[in-house]
Amino acid sequence: MSAVVTGLGIVAPNGVGVDEYWRNTLAGVSGIGPISRFDGSAYPTSLAGEVTGFEPLAHLPRRLVVQTDRWTQFALVAAETALSDASALPLDETGLGEYDMAVVTASSSGGNEFGQGELGRLWRLGPDHVTTFQSIAWFYAATTGQLSIRHGMRGPCGVVVSEQAGGLDAIGQALRVIRDGTKLALTGGTEAPLSPYALVCLQTSKLLSTATDPTRAYVPFDIDAAGFVPGEGGAILVVEDEDSARARPGVFLYGRVVGYAATFDPPPGSGRPPALRRAAELALARAGCEPGDIDVVFADAAGVPEADRAEAEAIAGLFGEHGVPVTAPKTMTGRLFAGGGSLDAATALLALRDGVIPPTAGVDPAAAYRLDLVVGTPREAPLRTALVLARGFGGFNSALVLQAM
Amino acid sequence: MSTITLDDLREAMERCGVEDQVTLDETTINAELEDRGYDSLARLEIFAQLGRTTGVRIPDEAIHDLRTPQEIINYLYGRLPKAS
DSSP: OOEEEEEEEEEETTEESHHHHHHHHHTTOOOEEEOTTTTGGGSSOOEEEOOOSOOGGGTSOHHHHHHSOHHHHHHHHHHHHHHHHTTOOSGGGTTOOGGGEEEEEEOSSOSHHHHHHHHHHHHHHOGGGSOTTHHHHSSTTHHHHHHHHHHTOOSSOEEEOOGGGHHHHHHHHHHHHHHTTOSEEEEEEEEOOOSHHHHHHHHTTSOBOOOOOTTTSOOTTBTTOOOBOBBOEEEEEEEEEHHHHHTSTTOOOOEEEEEEEEEEOOOTTSOOOOSHHHHHHHHHHHHTOOGGGOOEEEOOOOOSHHHHHHHHHHHHHHHOTTOSEEEOGGGGTOBOTHHHHHHHHHHHHHHHHHTEEOOBOSOOBOGGGOOEEOBSSOEEOOOOEEEEEEEETTTEEEEEEEEOO | OOOOOHHHHHHHHHTTTSOSSOOOOTTGGGSOTGGGTOOHHHHHHHHHHHHHHHSOOOOGGGGGTOOSHHHHHHHHHTTSOOOO
């Protein structure tokens, strides 16, 4: 049994749609800028990776737009694109039964903006003024539920909540359900954490950048790293049983999902090392890979010195000093929370397809990290296997191994 | 307010986003809302909005009985406070 990725849907601050995003990512075009959805100037963090030019009504019926948060709308549009990319629309012509298809998404904060609007009405006007749709719009499972309803997918559905590791954990769970017999899974994650309420919640982590220069605000593995810029968007992937996918005409196989693992960090003060390297080692072992088989690493790239150091030690420890090309295209989007890992996975698959490593933007790599960081311009290379890393606040570590066909 | 108009009802229905333009003519006023795409949550939303407009609270349980726009109007008419 093998799980393959057959479709990608991307909604990112530097591009909506796979082609626009990939073109901009290779060209080093960043989507980070001053927050425009509200007056962000009074907040310690005033920069973000915002998705602009996203018109939900151009893609979705008005009823769905009324009933859902922006984060769900990102996923609904990305899923449609991904299914179309997978030559799987209309679904009822694929021969797949409704119980053959599953939805597994990640969310880290649910429907913030929708919830903030309704909480505002509750406060100002009273409970009678809160829309009934609040009950289905704000909670973490809303996106999975709406995707399941929209596409009639009744297989093993779920939502993964593991902060910024979630985008990889969802793909890991999709891999499990495919191995258990489901034929097709919509998976990945999106996030829309740029309402004032959500931004204030995020600031409590004290990991957000307070810089005001968009080109230098999020510079992981740089001596000036001082936090990260939040962003919105993400990616939805179609993952399928390989035999089932190959039976469908016109399908393109981006690559195989060959290994996944997640670990949790020991508590502070335990004296034991962080568990990111262990996640990578487990994922490689499950993929049947040696470190030398990995052609590129998509780093978590926290942008916080202590976390950058821990990740650099994990990578240099596993692959040797400057032992493998490392990149962090999320420097052009900001960190997308549950959307970040899945966007990195989608980006890795595009890199495998085209034999090119997208650059890390705006970073002058600190020598002490001993990483071969791809900066400035894309690097062409024969790519067969990619490792994608993600970490979530509180101790989540995840690793995913993707392989070209 | 001690009245309910078709416009109130039309507005409440349009806010659910199910139909871009809601028509309430002799036929559609007696058509079941569920058949027009208003699921139970959307119907509760219509109740909530008309409750605010008229001051008459429609209990959630009424969702089993008030299945058409006409039935909602009849229910509200019978309970509107009398003008003093």
